[in-house]
Amino acid sequence: xxxxxxxxxxxxxxxxxxxxxxxxxxxxxxxxxxxxxxxxxxxxxxxxxxxxxxxxxxxxxxxxxxxxxxxxxxxxxxxxxxxxxxxxxxxxxxxxxxxxxxxxxxxxxxxxxxxxxxxxxxxxxxxxxxxxxxxxxxxxxxxxxxxxxxxxxxxxxxxxxxxxxxxxxxxxxxxxxxxxxxxxxxxxxxxxxxxxxxxxxxxxxxxxxxxxxxxxxxxxxxxxxxxxxxxxxxxxxxxxxxxxxxxxxxxxxxxxxxxxxxxxxxxxxxxxxxxxxxxxxxxxxxxxxxxxxxxxxxxxxxxxxxxxxxxxxxxxxxxxxxxxxxxxxxxxxxxxxxxxxxxxxx
Ligand SMILES: Cc1cc2nc3c(=O)[nH]c(=O)nc-3n(C[C@H](O)[C@H](O)[C@H](O)COP(=O)(O)O)c2cc1C
Numbered sequence: 001x002x003x004x005x006x007x008x009x010x011x012x013x014x015x016x017x018x019x020x021x022x023x024x025x026x027x028x029x030x031x032x033x034x035x036x037x038x039x040x041x042x043x044x045x046x047x048x049x050x051x052x053x054x055x056x057x058x059x060x061x062x063x064x065x066x067x068x069x070x071x072x073x074x075x076x077x078x079x080x081x082x083x084x085x086x087x088x089x090x091x092x093x094x095x096x097x098x099x100x101x102x103x104x105x106x107x108x109x110x111x112x113x114x115x116x117x118x119x120x121x122x123x124x125x126x127x128x129x130x131x132x133x134x135x136x137x138x139x140x141x142x143x144x145x146x147x148x149x150x151x152x153x154x155x156x157x158x159x160x161x162x163x164x165x166x167x168x169x170x171x172x173x174x175x176x177x178x179x180x181x182x183x184x185x186x187x188x189x190x191x192x193x194x195x196x197x198x199x200x201x202x203x204x205x206x207x208x209x210x211x212x213x214x215x216x217x218x219x220x221x222x223x224x225x226x227x228x229x230x231x232x233x234x235x236x237x238x239x240x241x242x243x244x245x246x247x248x249x250x251x252x253x254x255x256x257x258x259x260x261x262x263x264x265x266x267x268x269x270x271x272x273x274x275x276x277x278x279x280x281x282x283x284x285x286x287x288x289x290x291x292x293x294x295x296x297x298x299x300x301x302x303x304x305x306x307x308x309x310x311x312x313x314x315x316x317x318x319x320x321x322x323x324x325x326x327x328x329x330x331x332x333x334x335x336x337x338x339x340x341x342x343x344x345x346x
Pocket of ligand 1: 011012015063064066092093094122155193194195217221222274275277295296298299301
């Protein structure tokens, strides 16, 4: 395995073996109000949404996690089967590994074998800063073809880059590069934080560009600082082990990030709520706060490896329907109007 393949493997292994969650789960701060008279039948509940002009069977996106080393193929394949089964969206992990070693393409392109309504390509923001516009456009088209993508996500993961010992921390000119890419590409470009969330100010800056949507990737679930802390420990790297530990709980919570993006953009940009979604109740909470769909990553990793992603998502969907029933929401539009108790901490 080369260096990138090793890193991808370690990210997955550490996520499975260690507790890499933030200390607090911010979804516990969001409370939906019970409706004792829902006046609808459970069977009538409709989960379908239109998202980026595609029909989804439920407002759920399997967040991009992996690709780029041998074992990733079966993880992506199991997730793709589940995405097809429920007609939900799916992202892959950063495709940089396959750009550098084309023999790894199949670990991503396996998702093309499944009828998935929205496939999301993925690349890190620091990469596109490094490449510049011409190269970025060329690589973006390769990544899109690789998985027949409907959307390209540019991953804003500067926390991870800053706490990773091989991290790439060039961020100057980043928004301009993403904007240029979004202007010139044939498919929508979204930005995707990966655990540290989006502030009101950042959302305002995004709203002035050609970027078509925001995956808020907030603080609440998987902490990449925690993952990098454990990676640094494997290599006995005391410096990065300490820095990762210090920034374990850094960021803006996912619930607050939804409000930041919604309010800063007048709810004009589609919002994917990723970060700490554990179950269908959390999905419902994210919708009630104004998200258009919820993204789930680590909660699906073990089920995907064990070949149980379909039964896990089945449970999540049943929980979402239960929350919708108990709030009297017959469809997702109604769920997004439900009363919610929430006092942001961060
Ligand atoms: C093992 C693993 C690998 C990941 N790799 C990527 C990646 O390559 N690109 C990306 O944008 N996000 C990546 N993520 C971040 C997830 O998409 C998601 O934003 C984050 O894990 C928060 O969601 P969660 O709390 O449901 O896990 C990865 C997450 C995990 C657990």
